[in-house]
Amino acid sequence: MTSPSPLPHPPELTTLPEWQAFVSATGQTHRHAEMLRILPAASLHIDVSAQPLSPALDQAASDLLTVRGFEQAREALFAGLPVNVTEQRAAWHTMLRAPAPIAEVVQARQHMLDFVHRADTERRWRNIVHIGIGGSDWGVRLAVAAFGNTGVWRQIRFVSNIDGHAIEGGLAGLDPHQTLVVVASKSFATAETLENARRALEWMRAADVPHPEQQLVAITAQPQRAQDFGVPSAHIFPFWEWVGGRFSLWSSVSLSAALTVGTDVISGMQAGAAAMDQHFLQAPPVSNAPVQMALAGIANRSVLGYGSLNLAVYDSRLFYLVPYLQQLEMESLGKSVDIGGQAVQVATGPAVWGMPGTDAQHTFFQWLHQGSDGAPTDFIVCQHADHRWPGHHQQLLAHCLAQREALLRGKSYEDALTEAHTLAPDDPQRQAWLAQHKTHTGGRPSSLIVLPRLSPYTLGALLALYEHKIFVQALIWGINPFDQWGVEFGKNLASRILQEWAGATPAAEHDASTRHWIDTLS
Numbered sequence: 001m002t003s004p005s006p007l008p009h010p011p012e013l014t015t016l017p018e019w020q021a022f023v024s025a026t027g028q029t030h031r032h033a034e035m036l037r038i039l040p041a042a043s044l045h046i047d048v049s050a051q052p053l054s055p056a057l058d059q060a061a062s063d064l065l066t067v068r069g070f071e072q073a074r075e076a077l078f079a080g081l082p083v084n085v086t087e088q089r090a091a092w093h094t095m096l097r098a099p100a101p102i103a104e105v106v107q108a109r110q111h112m113l114d115f116v117h118r119a120d121t122e123r124r125w126r127n128i129v130h131i132g133i134g135g136s137d138w139g140v141r142l143a144v145a146a147f148g149n150t151g152v153w154r155q156i157r158f159v160s161n162i163d164g165h166a167i168e169g170g171l172a173g174l175d176p177h178q179t180l181v182v183v184a185s186k187s188f189a190t191a192e193t194l195e196n197a198r199r200a201l202e203w204m205r206a207a208d209v210p211h212p213e214q215q216l217v218a219i220t221a222q223p224q225r226a227q228d229f230g231v232p233s234a235h236i237f238p239f240w241e242w243v244g245g246r247f248s249l250w251s252s253v254s255l256s257a258a259l260t261v262g263t264d265v266i267s268g269m270q271a272g273a274a275a276m277d278q279h280f281l282q283a284p285p286v287s288n289a290p291v292q293m294a295l296a297g298i299a300n301r302s303v304l305g306y307g308s309l310n311l312a313v314y315d316s317r318l319f320y321l322v323p324y325l326q327q328l329e330m331e332s333l334g335k336s337v338d339i340g341g342q343a344v345q346v347a348t349g350p351a352v353w354g355m356p357g358t359d360a361q362h363t364f365f366q367w368l369h370q371g372s373d374g375a376p377t378d379f380i381v382c383q384h385a386d387h388r389w390p391g392h393h394q395q396l397l398a399h400c401l402a403q404r405e406a407l408l409r410g411k412s413y414e415d416a417l418t419e420a421h422t423l424a425p426d427d428p429q430r431q432a433w434l435a436q437h438k439t440h441t442g443g444r445p446s447s448l449i450v451l452p453r454l455s456p457y458t459l460g461a462l463l464a465l466y467e468h469k470i471f472v473q474a475l476i477w478g479i480n481p482f483d484q485w486g487v488e489f490g491k492n493l494a495s496r497i498l499q500e501w502a503g504a505t506p507a508a509e510h511d512a513s514t515r516h517w518i519d520t521l522s
């Protein structure tokens with residue numbers, strides 16, 4: 001049978017001698033960051049010195065990439081071939097930021113620019129209510145939080161959750177006559193988004209807005225559904241099935257951000273992402289930042305057994321980077337069956353979690369330092385800040401470097417004992433006991449990603465870095481990073497419960513606990 005995929009149909013990873021070589025090379029790596037490995041990429045510097053990478057691993061990794069068809073797969077991705085094999089679609093987000101994109105992308109971009117230009121010149125819409133969820137939400141939140149609300153006269157609210165408190169809070173205090181409701185949904189079928197959009201319409205009608213539909217905008221790959229919903233066709237901004245939801249920030253989904261932080265932010269982010277695309281396409285594997293991060297991630301997860309990846313973002317403006325990357329990583333890599341339909345015999349995508357530092361240090365860093373599992377950590381920081389307190393930035397940088405050093409270096413029992421001498425000078429038994437508590441294993445892997453400063457360009461490059469890292473990891477594991485059947489499954493079960501409550505379907509079979517709560521909470 002021929003494979004429906006343009007990618008080579010992969011044999012299960014653990015059957016490959018190249019994988020065995022990768023595993024044994026990882027085992028030989030001593031992680032003391034004695035060898036500097038700092039990779040410049042699209043104005044970022046990615047320091048992977050404290051990762052389980054080594055010259056021995058480079059050779060094994062190169063063989064592994066070759067046997068997995070890395071170059072052909074990368075080519076297929078950028079050529080817009082259907083790399084999303086289970087849905088028979090391309091995942092062509094790189095086209096959305098290409099310097100010379102295809103005509104339909106140029107046209108959609110122009111439509112968006114014209115709309116924003118007109119709204120700005122006419123000073124229309126004091127408020128934007130952005131309604132969308134997952135990939136139709138996080139990226140816009142991220143861009144707005146990162147670059148502030150420059151239009152002092154225009155504010156933005158986000159409504160994603162089906163929880164009625166979300167839409168209630170999202171609309172509270174706004175003048176319905178001055179509000180543009182932007183509904184972003186690739187499928188235009190997501191229950192949360194459509195329900196919230198209906199509430200927003202009702203809210204405008206209740207305030208006697210003369211033409212509430214004229215205050216609706218839709219961003220979608222299903223324009224007909226948006227039209228059926230009542231959105232005027234001039235207010236429908238299309239994108240395409242070949243743009244995955246979690247990659248859709250690069251499409252017209254960024255409209256709400258363009259309306260609040262400016263179109264330059266969007267084009268700057270696209271330029272940064274395009275520069276990272278070029279780096280990914282051109283740099284040899286050993287100096288290719290997404291490739292090296294991917295290899296480190298695989299060694300950490302599948303060989304060294306770390307179950308999670310921590311994101312320590314030392315920039316409070318990047319608060320939404322964690323959920324953004326959580327979705328990107330976990331929807332993409334939360335798979336355990338390979339493209340050939342076989343169970344992958346190693347652990348795949350890690351749980352991704354985190355918080356901006358230094359808050360994170362006072363929340364869960366204790367667990368990273370001395371907990372029984374530990375987690376590889378990506379430290380992300382800007383060399384220069386944009387506020388007027390250089391002392392604050394120096395402290396931030398010092399904390400970031402120190403945490404990373406502590407995780408790597410650890411503290412030996414002997415060093416802890418020396419410390420304990422001063423704490424309990426005349427009590428050797430207490431000294432030994434304290435020293436046990438103060439010992440840190442160390443050797444915990446991390447990367448340090450340094451942005452020269454936070455700009456649309458550097459943020460765009462950072463997001464593309466993770467996209468490509470994830471692509472390479474999926475390729476090596478042999479999984480499809482572009483579908484999300486698990487999310488679909490949960491959605492279907494929820495609608496079945498709703499149908500049961502509505503009496504539209506006979507009671508289905510449920511486990512005893514679900515049955516109990518369906519009966520109790522209805």
Ligand code: F6P
Nearest residue numbers: 134135136185186187190245487
């Ligand atoms: O969470 C699952 C998901 O399908 C994401 O991939 C997507 O970003 C989100 O739902 C929203 O989907 P849509 O844009 O179609 O409303």
